[in-house]
Amino acid sequence: MPQCPAKRPIAFLVFATALATAGLAMAAPTTSRGLISVDQVAEMLEKAPTDRTAQQVLTAYLAGVGEAASAVVTMGNAACQKPLSLNAANAGQALKGTASDRGAETPATPLIVSDMLHRAGCRRP
Template sequence: MLDCPAHAICALLLLATAAQAQPSTSRGQISVAQVRAMLDQAATNPTARQTLTAYLAGSGETAGWLLDSARGLPPCTRRLTLDAQQARDAIATAPATAAAETPATPLIIRDMLRRAGCRLAE
């Protein structure tokens, strides 16, 4: 666990450190290329592992909070889950040629909600 009272700030700082090898999208979003790099480097690079953990935890916690805060939405049929393999599977749908410009977070969150059986819109 990060020893920082503002986990979001720590996560952003870690992302900035590890993201130097891969650019974010031109709109400043975390790209599929960045997440792929973190996933590939996590086994051997402690900074990439910390960054990946912070990113996935932040994404999962935010999605859960948004669902908890939304009123009138049907509950999900299963728990929300997110791990490195699930993230890798979710971003695998992005074309390699567009990895630097494809935002990773919407792909990961959409997959997480689908796996949990969440219905947000008809």
């Protein structure tokens, strides 16, 4: 029986939520403020090459970070010398050194976004 087209996004949302919940459950804890920590992302980066769930959760997280950063840059009319880009290697490099110092309480997303903007040479008008 064919699925109603209106129900497809709902089914995808339920699947994506379940996937993210499963992946975050196996990750290090978030910060005390509930933000995704450097330690969480570092753990996903470490596990992703051999753990399919970690790979999927990491991909979803990085896609969300990249999409949000791109939207903010576009809406803010920022000028960038190069296109924004993000992958696991970039994220790992942006977080390098932080995980061992204060990674459990340091939010990862601002560090990754800042690195993205720096690599693209973005400036506010």
